Amino acid sequence: MKLLIIVPAYNERENIERVIDQLIQDYPQYSYVVVNDGSKDDTAQICRRKGYNLIDLPVNLGLAGGFQAGMQYAEKHGFDYAIQYDADGQHRAEYIGKLLEECEKGNDIVIGSRFAEKKKPLSLRMLGSRLISGAIRITTFRKIKDPTSGMRVYSRRMIELFAHHTNLSPEPDSVAYMIKSGAKVSEVQVEMDERIAGVSYLNAPKAMFYMLRMVVSILFIQVFRSPVRLKEPGPKDET
């Protein structure tokens, strides 16, 4: 089993060193790749100076495009699993092993879920999460408790799909579409930290638009998409 940790980074000069140094020191058994998504600050220079494994995108593609570049890297280098890992220090590396274990049981997508066992707080911030959960539940009959969690492990056949598909992004609507296509999705309880430095790209209007986009996509688009044909899980082909 080979796991690639994909770390998309956009203007993360304050966090990237701490996050990657911790991965290198404490988890040398995993490979990682930083995808610098055309940062305007010196994220790329920091990575080069420290000698990190870096995909340096010359222009900003957004999270989906950056993550996809990481998936292409995973596909090209024959990784069996890939995990999306935030560069801002919200994700905790100690849960990677737990997620990977769950994925090795034959799951295609394993979500690092804040609410798999714990209750979701009744806050305005979680309203979006609830709406998206509800939309997924109506359309796929599956309960995904933390659809917006960015910490997800993908299996080899997911890597091959996500690496090239125009409309598969690391977002809840793709998870819904994959469930519909017959992929096995499961959740594992994790804890997450608040981001330590820098600012989140999600402000209130952006978060609203994101929610609208997700709910419309799950309710009105993913339902009518014909399911993608999945490869049979099994011994991986050595190509």
Added chain:
Amino acid sequence: MSDTLRIVLIVASVLCLLFMLRKISQSKVRIDDAIFWIVGAFVLVIISIFPQIPSWCCDLLGIQTPVNFLFLFMIFILLVKLFYMTIRVSQLESKVKELSQRYALDHMDDEVKQDEK
């Protein structure tokens, strides 16, 4: 709004939805870009089913007939969309420019190295 107009609007919206869904399954359009058309089609369907909404807006804005309001509304939405599209196209063009410049410069180094060997 006449019943015929309402039916025409509903049929056009449904066709727009079907067309977008087809393009999505062909991977010809990104979902992010299709959302605008899908939400737009839904708004038109709702306006056609509940003509009270444009009538109410007419009274509010002092417009004579709902059809006129519909024209104004659509032109306004399309102008806003066009405005954002202009920005998108500009950004895309500068990204393509940056990419090809970077590609060319990076490859220039490659050729020099090959010549030295």
